[in-house]
Amino acid sequence: MDTNTRGFRQSQAFLHTWSGLLLGWILFxxxxxxxxxxxxxxxxxxxxPELARVEQPMQVLAGAQRFLQSKAPDAKSWFITMPSARTPGAQLFWQPQVKKGEPRRRGGRRDNQALIGADGxxxxxxxxxxxxxxxxxxxxLHYMPVIWARWLVGFATMMMLVxxxxxxxxHKKIFRDFFTLRRSKGQRSWLDGHNATAVLALPFHLMITYTGLVTLMAMLMPWAVVANYSDEARIFDALFPQAQAVERTGRAAPLADLRIVxxxxxxxxxxxxxxIEVSDPGDAAARITVSxxxxxxxxxxxxxxxxxxxxxxxxxxxxxPGGAAVTAGAMIGLHAGRFADDGLRWIYFLCGVAGSAMVASGLVLWTVKRREKLPDPARPYFGFRxxxxxxxxxxxxxxxxxxxxLWANRLLPAGMRGRAEWEVHALFIAWAAAGLVALACRPKAAWPALFGITGALLAAIPVYNVAxxxxxxxxxxAAGDWMLAAIDLALAAFGxxxxxxxxxxxxxxxELRKSRARRVVPAPATPILEPAE
Incomplete structure (x- = not known):
């Protein structure tokens, strides 16, 4: 290999290492x-788990219309997600009429939402x-302004692509190394695992990373929009055309049966x-839009x-739609995978698991490789720790x-105020406690303790569901509800x-390693995580 090629590979190795490390935790x-x-x-x-599977979507839709006509007959608009066997029912939202002099409400609200179950x-x-x-x-992300989070995730995604x-x-031998998986070989095993998870799902990793950037393209690269559209409403109308708006007449008229429409x-x-979106329900100017x-x-x-x-x-x-809109829509559709049937969705899921393992193994590999190069592996410098x-x-x-x-979802009282928020709080409280354990304990003790607790908790959930x-x-x-059965089985497997x-x-x-001077190097304080057999 000539000097230029070797130098180029070394520069790419540096780029690969640091682009993956600096935002690797967010990528994980x-x-x-x-x-x-x-x-x-x-x-x-x-x-x-209280909800039954939807068997008759039209029955649920009829129940949604009855509920909205009694609960919000004079609303500005209704929004209904069509029920299916995959969903818990029909999710409803409605927007009240804006009253003169009433200040506009900001932030989320709970009094304009409802869920219609399988029985209508x-x-x-x-x-x-x-x-x-x-x-x-x-x-x-969470607990931070959305715009900051999206910029952070967008930058991390760009680093992932790099x-x-x-x-x-x-990795000039990456495809050959993919077929080599050496167990119980320390650093070599981690490198083999990192290569295998990277190459096995390489097309998925490239697709999901690039299309993830496409979903944020208007925020990350707004110059094309700014150069061609002086008014934000014009770009919205070009990308998401709508029927011409009709003014509310004030004359009452019964709404058509949504099932027929x-x-x-x-x-x-x-x-x-x-x-389904219904504008001005109960008025002679009502409109029903179906997507x-x-x-x-x-x-x-x-x-x-x-x-x-x-x-x-x-x-x-x-x-x-035009070519640009079709392309953008296809990229976002590829990223979200909503079009996928159950088989393809499992492929998405397993490739996502491989991607998570790839990022995690890369982060661990950074510490494993550098510990061996330290002057005193038993006393690493502050940045390494x-x-x-x-x-x-x-x-x-x-x-x-x-x-x-997941345990908070099962154990918190059903009528608890702010229950949904406290489920999320439970995640971050437990995560913060894990962070304190990671800071206070040696990694040799923290790794097995945290993974052991996680495994026990995940494996116990399916048992709790039965008991x-x-x-x-x-x-x-017995009911043939394979989606929920698969979730319990997956939790047991990950546990x-x-x-x-x-x-x-x-x-x-x-293993004890000797230096070039035949000096015994002290055993590292951190265990090299071994892949499970």
Whole structure:
């Protein structure tokens, strides 16, 4: 290899190492939460075990219309998510009429939301964020302004793309190494595992990273919009065209049966409906807009139809989108994976697990490689100790927090005020406690302790579901509810995996290495995490 090529590879190795390290902990959080979010509909149901599976969507839709007509007959608009077997029911939102002189409400509110269950009646279930928390957390984080979080996640995603591309350059034998997995070989085992998880799902890693940047493109690179559109409303109208607005008349008129309108829309789409918006319900100028389900096509920007709210007559259909809109919609659709059936969704999920393992193994590998190069591995410098303990706090602490969130979902009183928020608080309280353990204890003790607790908590949840609730794995299997059964099985599997890691780390004894001067180097204070057999 000539000098120029060697120098280029070395520069890419430096870039790969530091682009992956500096924001690697945020990337780990994003990967783990995003991976769980591929099953957010299932998590929405699993975290409300009181609710039955939707068998007759039109019955639920009829119940939603009855509820809104009695609860918010004079609202400015209604919003209804179409129920399906994947969802816990029909989620409803309504926007009250703006009254003269009344200040505009800011922030979220709970008094304009409801959930209609499988029987068509308002559902009385525990308050929870469900899978929506993981979906929002993977790009909005938590406890910080959304715009700051998205910039931080966007920058971390760019660093991820740099790390992937530079890793392809610097690992000249990466494809050969993919077929080599040496166990119980310390640093070599971690490098083999890192290479294997990277190459196995390489197309997915490139796709999910690039399309993740596309979802934030208007924020990260707004210059094209600024150069071509002086008014923000114009770009919105170009990307999301709507039927011409109609002024409220003040004359009462009965709203058309939403079931008939949706059935007509589904016939025209040739696909299921996903979302319904009703403007000025109960007025002669009412309009009903039906959007095609994003689960039925690759693009996230689905066609829409608008109907007269009284007669049910079609008055508008969305125009065919341009090439740029189709491309952007397809990129966002690829990233979210809403179009995927169960088989492809499992592929997304498993590739996300591989991505999480790739980031985690890369972070651990940084400390393993550098400890061997220290003058005194038993007394590393301050920066090394910081990275080492951050690895423990994030890689072992965040999964522990997730396990505590799931237990909070099961154990907190159903009528507790702010229950959904306290589920999330439980995650961060447990995570903070794990961080304190990582700071106070030697990594050799902290790794197995945190992974062991996480494994026990995750594996115990399916047992609790059977013993303390009316539902659980046997009931879900008997009912053919494979989505909820798969979640319990996955929790048991990840619990077993975390427990295995804890045992392997606790039993690991590093080999003594000799320096070039035949001097025995003291055994490292931190165990080299061994991959589970």
């Amino acid at each position: 959080l994003v990967f783990v939460a995003g991976t769980i979010a591929f099953w957010r509909e299932g998590m929405n149901r699993w975290m409300r 009646a308002p559902a009385h279930a525990r308050e929870t964020r469900g899978g929506e928390f993981f979906y929002r957390f993977h790009f909005d 790390a992937i591309l530079s890793g392809l350059v610097t 949706v059935q007509d829309a589904q016939r025209r789409f040739g696909a299921p409906a996903g979302f 095609q389900s994003s689960a039925s096509m690759l693009s996230s920007r689905t066609p829409r139809l608008t109907y007269d709210g009284v007669s049910g007559r079609l008055v508008w259909r969305s125009p065919a 910081v990275v080492e303990r951050l690895n423990v706090a994030v890689i072992a602490g965040f999964p522990l927090g997730i396990a505590c969130l 303390a609730t009316e539902r659980g794995l046997p009931a879900w299997l 077993l995996f975390a427990g295995t890691i804890a045992v392997r780390v606790a039993r690991f004894r590093p």
